[in-house]
Amino acid sequence: MPLDALPPLARSWVRAALDPAVVPTERRADCSACPMVDDAETAFLRDVRCCTYEPVLANFQVGAFFRDADPALEPGRRRLAARIRARSGVTPLGIDRPPEYPLWRAADEGNFGRDAELACGYLDASDDARRCTVHRARNAVCATWFCKHERAAIGGRFWLAVRAYLSAIESALAHHCLHALAIDDTALLALTVEQDRPFQEPTPALYAALWGDRRFHEQRFFAACHELVEALPAAEVLALGGPAVERHRRALRAAAAALSDEHVPERVRLGSDVDESRRGDLVALRTYRESDAVVVPVAELEAIAGCDGRSGDEAERALGRRQLRVLLDHEVLVPG
Ligand code: SF4
Ligand code: SF4
Numbered sequence: 001m002p003l004d005a006l007p008p009l010a011r012s013w014v015r016a017a018l019d020p021a022v023v024p025t026e027r028r029a030d031c032s033a034c035p036m037v038d039d040a041e042t043a044f045l046r047d048v049r050c051c052t053y054e055p056v057l058a059n060f061q062v063g064a065f066f067r068d069a070d071p072a073l074e075p076g077r078r079r080l081a082a083r084i085r086a087r088s089g090v091t092p093l094g095i096d097r098p099p100e101y102p103l104w105r106a107a108d109e110g111n112f113g114r115d116a117e118l119a120c121g122y123l124d125a126s127d128d129a130r131r132c133t134v135h136r137a138r139n140a141v142c143a144t145w146f147c148k149h150e151r152a153a154i155g156g157r158f159w160l161a162v163r164a165y166l167s168a169i170e171s172a173l174a175h176h177c178l179h180a181l182a183i184d185d186t187a188l189l190a191l192t193v194e195q196d197r198p199f200q201e202p203t204p205a206l207y208a209a210l211w212g213d214r215r216f217h218e219q220r221f222f223a224a225c226h227e228l229v230e231a232l233p234a235a236e237v238l239a240l241g242g243p244a245v246e247r248h249r250r251a252l253r254a255a256a257a258a259l260s261d262e263h264v265p266e267r268v269r270l271g272s273d274v275d276e277s278r279r280g281d282l283v284a285l286r287t288y289r290e291s292d293a294v295v296v297p298v299a300e301l302e303a304i305a306g307c308d309g310r311s312g313d314e315a316e317r318a319l320g321r322r323q324l325r326v327l328l329d330h331e332v333l334v335p336g
Contacts (some may be wrong), residue, residue, distance in 0.1 A: 016234035028148035044113030047125040052118035058174040063226030064137035108237035140166035152329035153288035159254035165248035172241040177225040264312035269336030
């Protein structure tokens, strides 16, 4: 089932928003034979691939590793325990990026997949079968990112909507844990101060204020957060999320409806943002995402360009229904 690819808690939250049957299996993003590792100019680094990102993990996601003695979780548990010992970015809300992570380099899209210094701290590139050591409770960004989508840009928007919905839930539940587990006002003030000083180590006094009596028992606190969140029925999760989660749930339903719409538009025109790169007799057309190009023979470019301003039926006759669908999904051709 496509939903099985999501972390266990996220599955029930997605099921609460839509019919799970609409969730696509992104077969083109086959991580066991990563298509982004080749000799093309745009290839990703073999070891790092798309893990040039450092996630923020919510308290209950961290807690999944300290509640369960499953040996399969040990690599993640070890890394998270090391982060807790180091204290930087460790608050009752969860574990943020370490201050030394070069976020400014990560913000440059050209470095994505290509800058080894951006490798995630939870990545174990030596274990091909279990590269992500926090896979069981990875965050919404990691759980919903695919380099390619079956429905290209339409699929990309669907997963973006899943990500926004799950991120809103993660934030709401992380805050719910603070209140349900009685984090006191002094610690909440320390949290406000800590969030106003990004990329800095916490001073010993600030860390002590953040954690109070729970200092040195952070793992136990995170485990309690996971226990609390795991016990919440999905309907209660949606209620706790309030208008922010509701907004994203509705957007997600719209994105899901677009996934099942395959009609040929009355008229088509060329997309406005198509980047071309040629290799021999082939040309890669990139639109919504650099890693998801449509590759066509150079000879086909003329037929594609000839569809600009034509009716959908004429475009279908010129290109064939399947190829027209691919070009529409990639937004090389758009309804016009
Ligand atoms: S999602 Fe990442 S690891 Fe998986 S196939 Fe795409 S680039 Fe490779
Ligand atoms: S948390 Fe896992 S999936 Fe996300 S970037 Fe790190 S290693 Fe990759």
